[in-house]
Amino acid sequence: MRVLATAGHVDHGKSALVRALTGMEPDRHEEERRRGLTLDLGFVWTRLGADGEHLAFVDVPGHERFVATMLAGVGPVPAVLFVVAADQGLRVLS
Numbered sequence: 001m002r003v004l005a006t007a008g009h010v011d012h013g014k015s016a017l018v019r020a021l022t023g024m025e026p027d028r029h030e031e032e033r034r035r036g037l038t039l040d041l042g043f044v045w046t047r048l049g050a051d052g053e054h055l056a057f058v059d060v061p062g063h064e065r066f067v068a069t070m071l072a073g074v075g076p077v078p079a080v081l082f083v084v085a086a087d088q089g090l091r092v093l094s
Contacts, residue, residue: 001045001054005074008083010037010062017083018057022046026059039066041073 006014015038018026026042027033042059060073074080 001056003056003058003077003079005058005060005077005080006083007060007070007074007080008062009085012062012083012085014038014062014083015042015059018042018044018059022057026057038062039069041069 006018008014015026018024022044023046024044025033026044027038028042029040032039038059038061040061043056044059045054045056047053048055058073058077060070062070
């Protein structure tokens, strides 16, 4: 199984992208779905191609208050997909 983390600023569509790719809801808690804000790590997966290899996603929070949770999710993962909203561009903390 291959594992890919999604990271990026809050409200850039990380969870929506993962939901579209897998058909699964990465936001596990009711509060996350109600607020539209990832608070905890989300885990979903899908199958790829004819051989059925699994691709797992770790959806991490994108808010500065949850940096420790974000790092815990991306730390052991071999690849990260940085999600940036096309209508906002990259945001850098100063």
